[in-house]
Amino acid sequence: MRSIGGVLNGNNLDQVRRGNLSTVLGLVHTNGAPSRAWLTRETGLNRSTIAALVAELVQLGLVVEAGWDQTNQVGRPSPIIRASGKRIAIAVRPELDAIDIGLVALDGTVIRRVHRETERAPTAREAVDIAAAEISELLGDLDASYRPVAIGLVVPGLVRESDGLVSIAPHLGWSDEPVAVMLQEATGLDVYSANDANAGAIAESTFGAGRGVSELIYLNGGASGIGGGIVIGGDLLRGANGFAGELGHTLVNSAGIACHCGSSGCLETEVSRQQLLEALGLSIGDAERLDDVLLAAFAPGATVPSALAELVERQLGFLAIALGNATNLFNPRMIVLGGFLGSLYGAAPGVLDEAIRHHAMAATRDGLVIQRAALGSNILMIGAAELAFADLLGNPA
Numbered sequence: 001m002r003s004i005g006g007v008l009n010g011n012n013l014d015q016v017r018r019g020n021l022s023t024v025l026g027l028v029h030t031n032g033a034p035s036r037a038w039l040t041r042e043t044g045l046n047r048s049t050i051a052a053l054v055a056e057l058v059q060l061g062l063v064v065e066a067g068w069d070q071t072n073q074v075g076r077p078s079p080i081i082r083a084s085g086k087r088i089a090i091a092v093r094p095e096l097d098a099i100d101i102g103l104v105a106l107d108g109t110v111i112r113r114v115h116r117e118t119e120r121a122p123t124a125r126e127a128v129d130i131a132a133a134e135i136s137e138l139l140g141d142l143d144a145s146y147r148p149v150a151i152g153l154v155v156p157g158l159v160r161e162s163d164g165l166v167s168i169a170p171h172l173g174w175s176d177e178p179v180a181v182m183l184q185e186a187t188g189l190d191v192y193s194a195n196d197a198n199a200g201a202i203a204e205s206t207f208g209a210g211r212g213v214s215e216l217i218y219l220n221g222g223a224s225g226i227g228g229g230i231v232i233g234g235d236l237l238r239g240a241n242g243f244a245g246e247l248g249h250t251l252v253n254s255a256g257i258a259c260h261c262g263s264s265g266c267l268e269t270e271v272s273r274q275q276l277l278e279a280l281g282l283s284i285g286d287a288e289r290l291d292d293v294l295l296a297a298f299a300p301g302a303t304v305p306s307a308l309a310e311l312v313e314r315q316l317g318f319l320a321i322a323l324g325n326a327t328n329l330f331n332p333r334m335i336v337l338g339g340f341l342g343s344l345y346g347a348a349p350g351v352l353d354e355a356i357r358h359h360a361m362a363a364t365r366d367g368l369v370i371q372r373a374a375l376g377s378n379i380l381m382i383g384a385a386e387l388a389f390a391d392l393l394g395n396p397a
């Protein structure tokens, strides 16, 4: 927080110190293991101030000094600062046929991960009960030096920002479920929840393909459709009720299929994983092989069956309409594609690049980079953990 006016009283000094603690902890958290000298250069603060801030963060148990950076030939070696591996967030992700629970340390390490399968889509109550039991077991296995901070809950549905109410998760069959409150009551831990694609956008823009990019659109394709998140000025665009970024439900085909959202011809109905699996002769159980099989079919020198080539071209064409519109609206520096959308792009990148050139204005797509998501299967664990760590990172003192 900046002080207003020229006079700094005690309160302002305290606010400045708190703001600086947050800045330094954030830099350590997102940049792996920077040296104290790097932190000094990056913040523009003087060396003794940084040393005092780091010492305070060490005392709070949020960072540790881990060896020395010897690369600086001129000056003295500078200590390496790492975020604590002992402050942990608990990530919870209900899916169609399972609950994923993970422990993620402030240094970004996924310490444990459990995948509890369910016979069908869990009800909200079942999801909370399974998660609470697993969390209790996972935490019980850790020694006393570990400290849980909070729970981050990511849901494939619309999550109200103010209280974490899942207003609708169509593929889970949930509507108006106060899952965050239920999980808080069951565990005694604070719960922060969000839409899964929004959490993915945070993860990719903080640690993944979009690290350091402050204007970014993330779009993920999965079993339950297409979700998105839009990062503007480094922050997730939330909207009045926290539901912004539903790019999966933008119109791409005026003669398209009816969608569960009540509209028709949405990106999610016209571009689906199921169509790709069928065209490749894969079953739902083979879904994790989709990327390999699709990319092999489009490898240089391979002859692509015409029906598959047509499907990929048609899907990329619809994707380009949505991304072209989004580019004109938000002028992103980067578009990150996850899940089967990343596979689709990987199969024929030139087709999407060309189609976006057609749908977006030259000025809004100038300098635009399209990337596949980089975090792989840990993306939602990391995204959920970021939700849980946000308060601590914002105010470490």
Ligand SMILES: [Zn+2]
Residues within 6 Å of the ligand: 248, 249, 250, 259, 260, 261, 262, 263, 264, 266, 268
């Ligand atoms: Zn829709």
